[in-house]
Amino acid sequence: MGISEPKPRQTTAKMAAHPSAIGSFEKIMAAAEGKQVVVFLDYDGTLSPIVAHPDRALISPEMRSAVKDVAKLFPTAIVSGRSRSKVYDLVGLPELYYAGSHGMDIKAPRHGNDVVCQPAREFLPLIDRVCKILTAKMDTIPGALVENNKFCLSVHFRCVDEQRWGEVAGEVTSVMKECDQLRLTHGRKVLEIRPAIQWDKGNAVQFLLDSLGYTKSHNVLPIYIGDDRTDEDAFKVLRNRGQGIGILVSKTPTETFASYTLQDPSEVQQFLRRLVNYNRSRATPATLRN
Ligand SMILES: O=P(O)(O)OC[C@H]1O[C@H](O[C@H]2O[C@H](CO)[C@@H](O)[C@H](O)[C@H]2O)[C@H](O)[C@@H](O)[C@@H]1O
Numbered sequence: 001m002g003i004s005e006p007k008p009r010q011t012t013a014k015m016a017a018h019p020s021a022i023g024s025f026e027k028i029m030a031a032a033e034g035k036q037v038v039v040f041l042d043y044d045g046t047l048s049p050i051v052a053h054p055d056r057a058l059i060s061p062e063m064r065s066a067v068k069d070v071a072k073l074f075p076t077a078i079v080s081g082r083s084r085s086k087v088y089d090l091v092g093l094p095e096l097y098y099a100g101s102h103g104m105d106i107k108a109p110r111h112g113n114d115v116v117c118q119p120a121r122e123f124l125p126l127i128d129r130v131c132k133i134l135t136a137k138m139d140t141i142p143g144a145l146v147e148n149n150k151f152c153l154s155v156h157f158r159c160v161d162e163q164r165w166g167e168v169a170g171e172v173t174s175v176m177k178e179c180d181q182l183r184l185t186h187g188r189k190v191l192e193i194r195p196a197i198q199w200d201k202g203n204a205v206q207f208l209l210d211s212l213g214y215t216k217s218h219n220v221l222p223i224y225i226g227d228d229r230t231d232e233d234a235f236k237v238l239r240n241r242g243q244g245i246g247i248l249v250s251k252t253p254t255e256t257f258a259s260y261t262l263q264d265p266s267e268v269q270q271f272l273r274r275l276v277n278y279n280r281s282r283a284t285p286a287t288l289r290n
Helices: 025-032 061-073 084-091 121-138 162-177 201-211 231-241 265-279
Strands: 036-041 076-079 097-100 105-107 145-148 153-156 182-187 190-195 220-226 245-249 260-262
Touching: 025 220, 025 265, 036 061, 036 201, 036 265, 061 076, 061 265, 076 084, 076 201, 084 097, 084 105, 097 201, 105 201, 121 145, 121 153, 121 162, 121 182, 121 190, 162 182, 162 190, 201 220, 201 231, 220 231, 220 265, 231 245, 245 265, 260 265
Parallel strands: 036 076, 036 220, 076 097, 220 245, 245 260
Antiparallel strands: 097 105, 145 153, 153 190, 182 190
């Protein structure tokens, strides 16, 4: 297995089918009319810009304040590949739902219903073992980094000399060969190792909508904003429900199950701010139903 940047997944012509969520704001709000909006937000590349080191991917005070205001109006969840505790510490808003480890670790807001979902609990010892093995291997490759995301591992190669990307891939692949209970996915200059169970960000979105009492409801409009391949699982769930707005954060033409795009986190912030301003006088406070 080699490592390369994920290729653009769609032609520019087809990109026209995915207009800007800001340019289409009125249309999105028309779809939300009379419905309960539920907001799902990815973290890296969506709420925070992509930077060289994972520990330095911080959310700006303005973005935090926009998310906080959104959560006053609508149930709001962070859905991240990072561990739940890490993304909670970064975002720092106890009033949100948090789904960490690509949705494998879900917790309701501190004062809300105690929704907890950890479908991959039995994999913890294996993930810890593999983390130790890979950390030792990556220690020999300058710039490589293994991040323990509790139910998943991220092997980062953003800071590795491109000549040595093959070595990173080779080491990861050789460890994976011994572990058929784990599977490998590929994010933004990161290899993601996770339990081989059918549970992803899409399942997390479905689980949270069910927990909020919207399993079969026609009166809900989920809005999911994310930038990465793993977010496609969530976009797909919204497509299959025939309900909801998927928004891909991307500057480049990309094949996606999302319906709209935003260019970067600063546009995400603008969109969230508009959502707040538009709905402030109209929506009732977010309530938890179960
Ligand atoms: O689902 P997400 O919240 O988007 O998490 C996906 C991965 O994001 C982080 O890695 C990415 O962002 C880093 C900081 O900007 C960057 O250095 C790295 O190259 C990116 O892949 C996070 O560190 C990973 O654990 C997540 O799996």
